[in-house]
Amino acid sequence: MESWKSHVRAELFHRDCRQRDPFSGLFEKVSRLEEMLTLHMKLSSSDKGSSRCPDEGGILHLRVNELEFLNQQLKQKISDLTSNIYLKEAELQYCHSQVARYRTEAVVLAQGASSLKAGLEEYEYQLECQSKELTALRLEHSSLREELTAANLQNEQLLERWLEEKKEEAERINKYNATQERWQRLAGRLKKRHRVRSRTACAADKPTESKTEPPSS
Amino acid sequence: MANEFPVSREGTANSRHANLTSSLDLSTSLDHSVQTRIFKIIVIGDSNVGKTCLTFRFTGGAFPCKTEATIGVDFREKAVEIEGEKIKVQVWDTAGQERFRKSMVEHYYRNVHAVVFVYDVTKMASFQNLKTWIQECNGHGVSSSVPRVLVGNKCDLVEQIQVPSNTALKFADAHNMLLFETSAKDPKESQNVDSIFMCLACRLKAQKYLIYRDVEREDGRVRLKHQPDPKSNCPC
Numbered sequence A: 001m002e003s004w005k006s007h008v009r010a011e012l013f014h015r016d017c018r019q020r021d022p023f024s025g026l027f028e029k030v031s032r033l034e035e036m037l038t039l040h041m042k043l044s045s046s047d048k049g050s051s052r053c054p055d056e057g058g059i060l061h062l063r064v065n066e067l068e069f070l071n072q073q074l075k076q077k078i079s080d081l082t083s084n085i086y087l088k089e090a091e092l093q094y095c096h097s098q099v100a101r102y103r104t105e106a107v108v109l110a111q112g113a114s115s116l117k118a119g120l121e122e123y124e125y126q127l128e129c130q131s132k133e134l135t136a137l138r139l140e141h142s143s144l145r146e147e148l149t150a151a152n153l154q155n156e157q158l159l160e161r162w163l164e165e166k167k168e169e170a171e172r173i174n175k176y177n178a179t180q181e182r183w184q185r186l187a188g189r190l191k192k193r194h195r196v197r198s199r200t201a202c203a204a205d206k207p208t209e210s211k212t213e214p215p216s217s
Numbered sequence B: 001m002a003n004e005f006p007v008s009r010e011g012t013a014n015s016r017h018a019n020l021t022s023s024l025d026l027s028t029s030l031d032h033s034v035q036t037r038i039f040k041i042i043v044i045g046d047s048n049v050g051k052t053c054l055t056f057r058f059t060g061g062a063f064p065c066k067t068e069a070t071i072g073v074d075f076r077e078k079a080v081e082i083e084g085e086k087i088k089v090q091v092w093d094t095a096g097q098e099r100f101r102k103s104m105v106e107h108y109y110r111n112v113h114a115v116v117f118v119y120d121v122t123k124m125a126s127f128q129n130l131k132t133w134i135q136e137c138n139g140h141g142v143s144s145s146v147p148r149v150l151v152g153n154k155c156d157l158v159e160q161i162q163v164p165s166n167t168a169l170k171f172a173d174a175h176n177m178l179l180f181e182t183s184a185k186d187p188k189e190s191q192n193v194d195s196i197f198m199c200l201a202c203r204l205k206a207q208k209y210l211i212y213r214d215v216e217r218e219d220g221r222v223r224l225k226h227q228p229d230p231k232s233n234c235p236c
Helices: A004-048 A054-212 B003-031 B051-060 B101-109 B123-127 B129-140 B166-175 B187-206
Strands: B037-045 B073-082 B086-093 B114-120 B148-153 B178-181
Touching: A004 B073, A004 B178, A054 B003, A054 B037, A054 B051, A054 B073, A054 B086, B037 B051, B037 B101, B037 B129, B051 B073, B051 B114, B051 B148, B051 B178, B051 B187, B073 B129, B073 B187, B086 B101, B086 B187, B114 B123, B114 B129, B114 B187, B123 B129, B123 B166, B148 B187, B166 B178, B178 B187
Parallel strands: B037 B086, B037 B114, B114 B148, B148 B178
Antiparallel strands: B073 B086
C-alpha cells in the first residue's frame, strides 16, 4: 500500500522540478522588468508637468535616473551583503566555537564510551564468570541437597535404630530389675525360713544337749 | 554301748557343727546375695521443662552445660544410704517429645516404683499438660499407691514465672502429690533437687511391701497386692 504512494509522491516531486526549474530565471527577469516599469511610470508621472513629449535629453535623464536608482539599489544591496557577511562571520565563529566545543565533548564522550565499553566488557566477563560460578554452585547445591536428603534419611534410620536400642536397653533393665526384685524376695524368704529353722534347731538342741551331757563323775 | 555313746555323741556334735557351719555359710551367702535394692523412678513431663537437668543435678551433682533432646530414655543411677541400707536410685529420664517416645512408653511404666512429674514454672502450657501426663500414667496401670511428686522447675527465672505456687499446690493436693519448686540450674537449690529423690527413696524404703510384691508378668504389668506398711520412718 505504501509503496505506490511513495512512488506517486516521488513522481510528482520530479515533475515539479522539471516544470518549475526552467522558468525560474524567467520569473526573476519578469519581476525585474516590473520594477523597472514601475520606476519608469514614476519618473514619467513626475516629468509630466515639465515636458509632455520625451526627447533624447529626457531619455538620457531617464537613463541617469534609472542608473542612480540601480546604484542606490546596489549600494543598499552591498550594505545588506556586508552586514550579512558580518553576521555570517559571527555565525561562523559561533559555529566554530560550537564545533570546537562539540569536538571536545565528542572526545570526552568517546573516551567515556571507550571506558564504558571497557567496563561493559569487564562486566560481560564478570557475568560470564559468575554465570559459570552460578552453574557450578547450582550443581553443588543440588548435590548438597541430595546429600542432605540422604543424611536426613540416614538420621531417621539412626534415630530408629537408637530408639530400638533404647527400647532393648529398657527391656533389659526392666528384666534385670524384676529378676533382682524376685531374687531379693526369695532370698528374704529363705533367710526368714533359715532363721526360723535355726531358732527351732537351737531350741531343740538345747534340752538334748543337757540330757546327753555325761555326768561329771 | 558305753563306748558307742561318746562316739555317737561325737558324731552328732560333728554333724551339728557341720550343720551350724553350713547354716552360717548359708546365712552369710544369703546376706551377700541380697544385693542393693533398686528403686526405679521415672521422670516425665513436657519437652524442655528440665527433666534431664534435674536428673543430672541429682546423679551428677552439677548442671549440664548443654543438653540435647532426650531420645527414648536415659538411665541414671545414684547409690544412696538410708538408715544404714544402701539403695540404688535408678532414675529414668524420659523423652518429652512424642516422636522420641513412640513405643518406649510401656517400658517406662513397667515395674515403676515412683513417678516424678515435672513442669516448667515459666510455661503455663507445661503445667496444663500435666493432666495428660497423669492420664498417661494411670492409663499404663500405675497403681495409686505408687508415690508421685510434682516438681516445678526453673524457679531461678523469677521474673518469668507464670505458674503461681498456690495453683501448683492445689493441683498437687488434688492429685495427692507432694510439690517441689526448685531449679536444677541454681546451685543453691541442689539440695532441694536431692531432697525430691531422697524423699521418694525414703517413702519407698518405708513401703517394705515393694520387696514382697507379687509381680504378675503375664500381662506385663505390675499389680501391688500388699498394703504399705503403716509405720513409716521416712525422715522427710
